Amino acid sequence: MTKVKICGLRREEDILMVNRYHTDYIGFVFAKSKRKITKEEAGRLKKMLDKNIKVAGVFVNASSEDILELCRENIIDIIQLHGEEDEDYIRKLKKRLSNPIIKAIRPRTEEDIKKGLALPSDYLLLDTYSSGQYGGTGKPFDWSIVPKEAERIFLAGGLSADNVGKAILTCHPFCVDVSSGVETDGFKDEAKVKAFLEAVKAKY
Numbered sequence: 001m002t003k004v005k006i007c008g009l010r011r012e013e014d015i016l017m018v019n020r021y022h023t024d025y026i027g028f029v030f031a032k033s034k035r036k037i038t039k040e041e042a043g044r045l046k047k048m049l050d051k052n053i054k055v056a057g058v059f060v061n062a063s064s065e066d067i068l069e070l071c072r073e074n075i076i077d078i079i080q081l082h083g084e085e086d087e088d089y090i091r092k093l094k095k096r097l098s099n100p101i102i103k104a105i106r107p108r109t110e111e112d113i114k115k116g117l118a119l120p121s122d123y124l125l126l127d128t129y130s131s132g133q134y135g136g137t138g139k140p141f142d143w144s145i146v147p148k149e150a151e152r153i154f155l156a157g158g159l160s161a162d163n164v165g166k167a168i169l170t171c172h173p174f175c176v177d178v179s180s181g182v183e184t185d186g187f188k189d190e191a192k193v194k195a196f197l198e199a200v201k202a203k204y
């Protein structure tokens, strides 16, 4: 079945909710964002989280030291790089830790995705380009540029219960990633999360 990542969790009730619904991944945002949380908050939430759910730490052009600290303290399991981190940055990080790395790009052409797939990250996350906003835009991009061989791809950008089925049938991603589409007034909404998971299940 297509895996699911719910990004931008920041409250205890969010964690209890994903524990009930058994999502595959969640994301804690450590970058500048309305969803940003501190290391201390993330550590407290991680302790409450079901051990089978993996946590991606979302970073935008962060220092390797900050990322390493969160990995060493087991606050995050996976590193999601959402800024301009290049091949050299990823290789250096990989030498220092064994946690999987998701590199996020905001492609506008098939060529952008080809270049992304050539990077030394474990997974590639495709998100929507928006000037001045690195992620969490709530807007989809043109899925027709996604290649057929999508087994290492996290698909993000404006997904919701209404369009995730079509996204899966069109792109066959390894994982679908959602944030805005399962929120109401800026907070995660259980009814929307449930509907999203049901829509994924119906189409896997």
Ligand SMILES: O=C(O)c1ccccc1NCC(=O)[C@H](O)[C@H](O)COP(=O)(O)O
Pocket: 006, 007, 008, 027, 029, 031, 032, 033, 034, 035, 058, 060, 082, 127, 133, 134, 135, 136, 137, 138, 139, 156, 157, 158, 159, 177, 178, 179, 180, 181
């Ligand atoms: O969510 C944010 O606020 C954010 C800010 C800066 C960098 C990345 C961010 N989110 C990363 C994610 O993995 C989101 O789930 C992804 O961008 C999709 O968001 P949405 O379009 O709102 O579903």
